[in-house]
Amino acid sequence: MPKTRKRSNSVRHKTPAKTSPRSHAERALLAANQRFQSVLYANEVATWTWDMVRNRVVADQNLARMFDLNPKDAVGPIESFMAAIHPDDRFRLAQAIRSAPDGANDCFESDYRLLRKDGRVVWITIRGKVERDRAGKPKYFFGVVIDVTSRKISEQKAEELYSRLERQSRIYDASLSSITDFAYIFDARGRFIYVNQALLDLWGLKLENAVGKDFYELKYPEELAKRLHEQIQLVFDTKAGLVDETQYTSPTGMGGYYEYIFSPVFDSSGKVELVAGLTRDITQRKREEEELKQSRESLRALAAGLEAQVQLRTAELEKRNSEVLKQSEELRQLSLRLMQTQDQEGRRLARELHDSVGQLLAAIAMNVATVKPQAHKLDQAGARAVEENGLLVETILAEIRTISYLLHPPLLDELGLRSALQWLVEGFADRSKIDARIDIAPDFRRLSPDLETAVFRVVQECLANIHRHSASKTATVAVTQKSGHVNILVYDEGKGIDTDRLREISDGTAGVGFRGMRERLRHFGGTLDVRSGATGTKITATLPIESPAP
Ligand SMILES: Nc1ncnc2c1ncn2[C@@H]1O[C@H](COP(=O)(O)OP(=O)(O)OP(=O)(O)O)[C@@H](O)[C@H]1O
Numbered sequence: 001m002p003k004t005r006k007r008s009n010s011v012r013h014k015t016p017a018k019t020s021p022r023s024h025a026e027r028a029l030l031a032a033n034q035r036f037q038s039v040l041y042a043n044e045v046a047t048w049t050w051d052m053v054r055n056r057v058v059a060d061q062n063l064a065r066m067f068d069l070n071p072k073d074a075v076g077p078i079e080s081f082m083a084a085i086h087p088d089d090r091f092r093l094a095q096a097i098r099s100a101p102d103g104a105n106d107c108f109e110s111d112y113r114l115l116r117k118d119g120r121v122v123w124i125t126i127r128g129k130v131e132r133d134r135a136g137k138p139k140y141f142f143g144v145v146i147d148v149t150s151r152k153i154s155e156q157k158a159e160e161l162y163s164r165l166e167r168q169s170r171i172y173d174a175s176l177s178s179i180t181d182f183a184y185i186f187d188a189r190g191r192f193i194y195v196n197q198a199l200l201d202l203w204g205l206k207l208e209n210a211v212g213k214d215f216y217e218l219k220y221p222e223e224l225a226k227r228l229h230e231q232i233q234l235v236f237d238t239k240a241g242l243v244d245e246t247q248y249t250s251p252t253g254m255g256g257y258y259e260y261i262f263s264p265v266f267d268s269s270g271k272v273e274l275v276a277g278l279t280r281d282i283t284q285r286k287r288e289e290e291e292l293k294q295s296r297e298s299l300r301a302l303a304a305g306l307e308a309q310v311q312l313r314t315a316e317l318e319k320r321n322s323e324v325l326k327q328s329e330e331l332r333q334l335s336l337r338l339m340q341t342q343d344q345e346g347r348r349l350a351r352e353l354h355d356s357v358g359q360l361l362a363a364i365a366m367n368v369a370t371v372k373p374q375a376h377k378l379d380q381a382g383a384r385a386v387e388e389n390g391l392l393v394e395t396i397l398a399e400i401r402t403i404s405y406l407l408h409p410p411l412l413d414e415l416g417l418r419s420a421l422q423w424l425v426e427g428f429a430d431r432s433k434i435d436a437r438i439d440i441a442p443d444f445r446r447l448s449p450d451l452e453t454a455v456f457r458v459v460q461e462c463l464a465n466i467h468r469h470s471a472s473k474t475a476t477v478a479v480t481q482k483s484g485h486v487n488i489l490v491y492d493e494g495k496g497i498d499t500d501r502l503r504e505i506s507d508g509t510a511g512v513g514f515r516g517m518r519e520r521l522r523h524f525g526g527t528l529d530v531r532s533g534a535t536g537t538k539i540t541a542t543l544p545i546e547s548p549a550p
């Protein structure tokens with residue numbers, strides 16, 4: 001030990017001047033020696049020599065300090081030094097020292113702990129070498145003791161860090177292997193550096209057979225492998241993640257439709273170091289999407305078919321509707337023609353009755369009148385028969401006149417609507433015993449013959465209804481002309497039309513009389529309004545006067 005110090009000192013003293021030609025190498029040597037000295041001074045390295053035969057250790061001051069010994073105790077048997085060794089390491093050191101001469105090259109090196117008096121633990125490395133006498137018997141054992149506490153602490157820290165990292169990676173691996181999604185990491189060349197269990201199962205591979213391989217080596221279809229490689233490269237280049245989908249079947253036969261995400265993993269300088277990937281099986285979702293698409297398409301086809309059918313049916317219905325409309329128009333025309341024919345027929349029949357039957361009856365009446373003065377020449381029965389014949393002929397004449405007038409009042413043509421209506425209402429009152437009145441202006445202007453006939457027929461039908469259905473004691477007719485229109489109002493104080501029947505009349509589904517009135521009015525562009533209640537019925541008709549009579 002002193003020898004070492006002496007040597008090092010001599011090196012220091014032998015250092016040549018800075019200007020020496022060998023100055024560079026020697027300056028380096030000097031600097032190294034200075035560093036060594038400062039290490040020694042810093043109490044980090046100590047030396048010792050043990051005379052094994054006499055069991056006497058000679059230690060330097062550093063060792064005495066390190067071992068917490070009084071400098072005067074730096075010389076003594078090996079046992080006096082052992083007391084400073086940590087109790088847990090003492091036995092191990094004793095054994096190591098004892099077996100040192102048996103070691104290779106008589107060398108010895110190991111780490112131990114010192115337990116200082118203040119309770120501090122100091123880590124030391126002891127390096128020693130055995131020196132033998134000529135007979136080969138161990139004679140000296142000398143060496144150095146180095147304080148390696150700070151190295152040990154950093155080693156411990158590194159170990160802790162390593163075990164923490166190792167634990168973390170185990171946790172990651174366990175968690176990533178417990179999920180059914182595929183998790184994996186690529187290096188910059190697109191090779192797998194981590195693959196979780198789910199993906200290994202899909203491939204039917206062990207981790208060691210997958211790590212370090214790329215998609216081509218893992219027998220991915222050429223086109224897919226190329227695309228995936230390009231995408232990995234893209235993540236490295238753009239530093240941005242990407243999402244895509246693919247179909248894949250592994251060599252094990254397992255596979256499906258997958259959605260994958262490649263994300264960049266940055267190093268501390270912000271460069272993309274790795275690419276992490278996550279793949280999810282979306283076969284079920286794809287199947288559902290496909291089913292949905294198909295059912296939408298079939299629905300659309302169905303709807304299109306339905307639409308076509310609806311169009312067809314609509315066209316059919318429209319055609320039928322127009323046919324019905326045409327038919328109902330034809331029917332309306334027909335019924336109007338029928339009414340007009342009835343009117344003409346009535347007029348002809350009335351004229352016939354008046355002209356032929358009426359004339360014949362008039363002749364009979366004259367004959368009866370001729371016979372009547374001679375009746376007393378007959379027996380009583382004959383005379384009564386002549387008398388009765390006269391009365392009968394007059395009655396028949398009156399009846400025929402009434403019938404012919406009702407069929408077609410000649411007054412209508414000759415004297416106009418006002419007289420004809422007055423005659424109608426008066427006759428009605430007479431025959432029905434209903435208090436019937438008419439209100440029509442004396443200066444009521446004449447209308448076209450067709451219009452006058454229509455008004456006459458409407459009033460005639462209303463009065464007939466009052467007589468047949470209303471049980472009213474009164475009937476009032478008012479016919480006026482105003483603002484180019486003829487207004488007809490007929491009302492009674494009878495029992496009224498019951499609600500259901502009234503609705504049918506409004507719908508045009510009941511009442512031949514009402515339908516006839518409506519048809520006549522419609523022909524002239526007129527309208528009909530029916531109001532009825534418990535206190536009676538009120539019919540209002542309005543007709544435009546298209547071509548008023550001069
Ligand atoms: N003034 C009224 N008072 C009470 N009920 C009436 C009156 N007028 C019409 N009605 C009712 O309205 C129905 C329809 O009348 P409408 O004139 O259309 O037919 P109708 O008189 O029964 O038959 P038609 O006139 O063909 O001889 C009648 O059957 C009757 O029940």
Ligand SMILES: [Mg+2]
Nearest residue numbers: 464465513514
């Ligand atoms: Mg009627």
